[in-house]
Amino acid sequence: MDPLENIDGERFDAAFGEAVRDRALRALEAGRVLFFPRLAFVFSADERRFLDPRCSDGRAKNISYDPSSGRLKGTTLTGRERECLQDMVARFAQSARHLVEGLLPSYAPHLGMGRTSYRPVEVKERPSSYRKDDSRLHVDAFPSRPNGGRRILRVFSNVNPDGHGRIWRLGEPFETCARRFLPAIRPPLPGQRWLLSACGLTHGYRSAYDHYMLALHNAMKGDDYFQRHCPQYEVTFPAGTTWMVFTDQVPHAAMAGQYLLEQTFHVPVRGLNEPASAPLSVLERLLGRTLTAATSKSEPLDPRLVRVEE
């Protein structure tokens, strides 16, 4: 099976016909990557000065922007330059939003806007520990950002000016992966997740779902044999292209490339066309238990501990 589903379109605010929208929705939820071979995010002449890894402060691997607060982090730039960079990143956030709303209108009323990131540093030069190493196949789950079962939908644009592609590996279907690793994953310890939240180590309460997703993310990244031998595809996203994928569902790894923009969205499971395809539904079925407050009465969701991010 080709892991990519091609979608034609040259504009982020394109009007897509019903047949294309339907095909996109089904493919995306089935765990394929929607690939827009003709959709480029274009830098203005003035913005081209940001095609430089020195924009990054070198501490975080990304320059990140929070559309809800308008805050930009991880850059060395100051003053007017910083404002221009922020405007460019914010313009990408809006473009990505138009794309999702136009192509997947049934998500629009549910769509939560997460962070935007600009990645001007070559992937191969990003030093990291294995858990942070995105060149190992993984599904996305973040230690300090529990999401309680909401989906992680990401839009990526390769803005490389020298024609270099972004090279990824894509792995096997979510359920196959979950079946492989779940037997060795221990259930959460009583009180542990409450403590993490109360001590401010997580932004909000880490649900049982978040516990299992994080354990799955770590188990995948930590297994050398799996990294080398599991069924996988290498794909190159050429410069000047865009793609969109549920990164909580599709095992992926970034092997090479420089200059990428990325926008994260959150979609609640109830907003999906096929809720049974969500990692939450798959894990609940495999484990035979509910994993979030929305699906469980036993999950103590203390409203004082929950800081809503978007």
Ligand SMILES: O=C(O)CCC(=O)C(=O)O
């Ligand atoms: O930087 C990339 O190409 C992708 C890294 C990754 O794993 C992600 O954004 O979820």
Ligand SMILES: [Fe+2]
């Ligand atoms: Fe990832």
